[in-house]
Amino acid sequence: MQKVYFSRFLKIVLLALLSGSLGGCLFGHDDFKKGTSDITETPASYDITVGADKDGQFDFDGATIDRETLRGHIRYLNESGRTVHTILLKPGEKEKVKSNHITEIAGIVRDLHVTAYVKDNEGRLKVINVVDDK
Numbered sequence: 001m002q003k004v005y006f007s008r009f010l011k012i013v014l015l016a017l018l019s020g021s022l023g024g025c026l027f028g029h030d031d032f033k034k035g036t037s038d039i040t041e042t043p044a045s046y047d048i049t050v051g052a053d054k055d056g057q058f059d060f061d062g063a064t065i066d067r068e069t070l071r072g073h074i075r076y077l078n079e080s081g082r083t084v085h086t087i088l089l090k091p092g093e094k095e096k097v098k099s100n101h102i103t104e105i106a107g108i109v110r111d112l113h114v115t116a117y118v119k120d121n122e123g124r125l126k127v128i129n130v131v132d133d134k
Contacts, residue, residue, distance in 0.1 A: 042125060043086055043117070045086075046086045046087060046088040046117070047077075047082075047083075047084040047085055047086050047087065047114075048060075048070075048073075048074065048077075048084055048086075048087045048088070049087075049088045049090065050070065050087065050088070050089055050090075051089075051090055051091065051092035051093065051095075052089065052090070052091050052092040052095045052096060052097045052098065052101045053092050053094075053095050054094070054095055056098070056100035056101055056103075056104055058070055058089075058101070058104075059092045059093070060073070067104040067107065067108065070108065071108050071111070071112065074087075074108065074112055074114070075112070078112075084112075084114055085114060085115060086114065086115050086116070086117065087105065087108070087109075087114055087115070087116040087117070088116075088117050088118075088119065089101060089102070089105050089116060089117070089118040089119070089128075090118070090119040091119065091121055096121045097118060097119070097120060097121055101118075102118060102128060105118070105128055106128050106130050109128055109130050110130045115127065116128040
């Protein structure tokens, strides 16, 4: 017979609820105003351009990749001397930019200290803001 540890189950449930509510608080459904801001100067070029793809994934050079794969690619480029400073997220061929795409890119921005821009579904260019609570 397997023992069920109630405290472990409770911790998992609370963590799941906290994660879900935090994601909902950061970015509403297709609401770019809370996590982005308008920019005054458009960069001449971007180091990496990704498109929105299904299930919060990204289209990168014709391949569907997840956040961790994109993060790993950016780290590889940085280690090989091709430092990534800017990322552009744009609507994909079949998928609009959604809040989960912005959330995924915001995590990369926070962890890898890059600047990310998003071309919203109306074609406006915005910068993704990350507030560090340190």
